[in-house]
Amino acid sequence: YSDPYSSADDPMYAYFSAVAGQDGEVDAEELQRCLTQSGISGTYSPFSLETCRIMIAMLDRDYTGKMGFNEFKELWAALNAWKQNFMTVDQDRSGTIEHHELREAIALMGYRLSPQTLTTIVQRYSKNGRIFFDDYVACCVKLRALTDFFRKRDHLRQGFVNFVYDDFLQGTMAI
Amino acid sequence: YSDPYSSADDPMYAYFSAVAGQDGEVDAEELQRCLTQSGISGTYSPFSLETCRIMIAMLDRDYTGKMGFNEFKELWAALNAWKQNFMTVDQDRSGTIEHHELREAIALMGYRLSPQTLTTIVQRYSKNGRIFFDDYVACCVKLRALTDFFRKRDHLRQGFVNFVYDDFLQGTMAI
Ligand SMILES: [Ca+2]
Numbered sequence: 379y380s381d382p383y384s385s386a387d388d389p390m391y392a393y394f395s396a397v398a399g400q401d402g403e404v405d406a407e408e409l410q411r412c413l414t415q416s417g418i419s420g421t422y423s424p425f426s427l428e429t430c431r432i433m434i435a436m437l438d439r440d441y442t443g444k445m446g447f448n449e450f451k452e453l454w455a456a457l458n459a460w461k462q463n464f465m466t467v468d469q470d471r472s473g474t475i476e477h478h479e480l481r482e483a484i485a486l487m488g489y490r491l492s493p494q495t496l497t498t499i500v501q502r503y504s505k506n507g508r509i510f511f512d513d514y515v516a517c518c519v520k521l522r523a524l525t526d527f528f529r530k531r532d533h534l535r536q537g538f539v540n541f542v543y544d545d546f547l548q549g550t551m552a553i
Numbered sequence: 554y555s556d557p558y559s560s561a562d563d564p565m566y567a568y569f570s571a572v573a574g575q576d577g578e579v580d581a582e583e584l585q586r587c588l589t590q591s592g593i594s595g596t597y598s599p600f601s602l603e604t605c606r607i608m609i610a611m612l613d614r615d616y617t618g619k620m621g622f623n624e625f626k627e628l629w630a631a632l633n634a635w636k637q638n639f640m641t642v643d644q645d646r647s648g649t650i651e652h653h654e655l656r657e658a659i660a661l662m663g664y665r666l667s668p669q670t671l672t673t674i675v676q677r678y679s680k681n682g683r684i685f686f687d688d689y690v691a692c693c694v695k696l697r698a699l700t701d702f703f704r705k706r707d708h709l710r711q712g713f714v715n716f717v718y719d720d721f722l723q724g725t726m727a728i
């Protein structure tokens with residue numbers, strides 16, 4: 379939960395408050411409305427409710443299904459970075475990301491994936507081989523959240539983690 | 554890939570062929586149309602494209618994003634079981650599953666989850682505390698696919714698995 383005294387000075391706080399409504403937190407429906415109105419998708423189609431839900435799940439450390447102010451700001455920054463990234467790697471200006479462009483985008487974000495895993499991801503998030511912005515963001519959200527979850531348990535930074543079944547499910551079912 | 558000679562005797566094969574179209578495999582859009590027309594959702598709202606995509610991902614062992622005949626039959630059987638299960642545990646006939654009902658549904662399916670993991674799942678798949686059929690199926694699909702993925706690596710059935718980062722992502726990003 380954010381500190382109302384320090385947050386009040388932040389120019390983004392009034393916007394957040396308007397989006398959040400009475401309960402002071404942003405849920406998936408509120409996020410979808412706000413992202414659609416904000417025009418952050420540009421000429422790309424607006425975000426699906428499903429993508430909004432996983433955006434919230436990524437940042438929702440207390441599992442309430444809602445976002446406070448600091449999480450909202452964090453998401454905003456991540457979205458702008460992903461949009462920038464999307465436009466940079468869409469070199470043929472097709473408005474979508476193709477296999478080789480996704481490989482570049484993922485490398486730009488600092489992830490190291492095997493060709494096989496990259497192919498799996500392209501299959502999952504593309505339609506006829508093309509990845510649209512909404513699905514691209516869903517992919518980025520999951521990649522970040524799953525990597526965060528994995529790293530948090532990889533205390534010795536060895537690149538492998540011993541998961542107990544219940545913990546594995548808790549980290550992966552929400553994303 | 555299915556054997557066309559044995560499949561041809563199956564009364565479901567003609568239906569599958571009609572759904573699959575020329576390429577002989579069912580993609581997410583075709584699955585969504587077919588499930589909507591089949592009325593399997595009953596009075597519940599039809600499946601979202603996202604849920605159709607994860608249904609395919611669950612069974613898609615060769616990562617093509619499409620389903621052959623055997624996978625189609627397997628999905629059909631799973632869907633009917635989940636629908637039965639949904640109606641059984643919706644004891645107050647609200648048309649939705651609530652927290653305690655999901656606990657029962659998951660126990661009926663034979664999964665053992667901690668209360669904390671159950672709460673995480675309810676948060677993720679519910680809208681105002683209620684889980685609708687479409688989201689319930691998405692939840693069942695993920696639970697099954699993630700459990701299958703985990704078990705396949707838990708060779709000694711110890712309840713824990715040592716994952717390498719890339720393998721962890723390959724199994725979890727697609728679902
Ligand atoms: Ca709110």
Ligand SMILES: [Ca+2]
Nearest residue numbers: 468472474475
């Ligand atoms: Ca492109």
Ligand SMILES: [Ca+2]
Nearest residue numbers: 643647649650
């Ligand atoms: Ca109920």
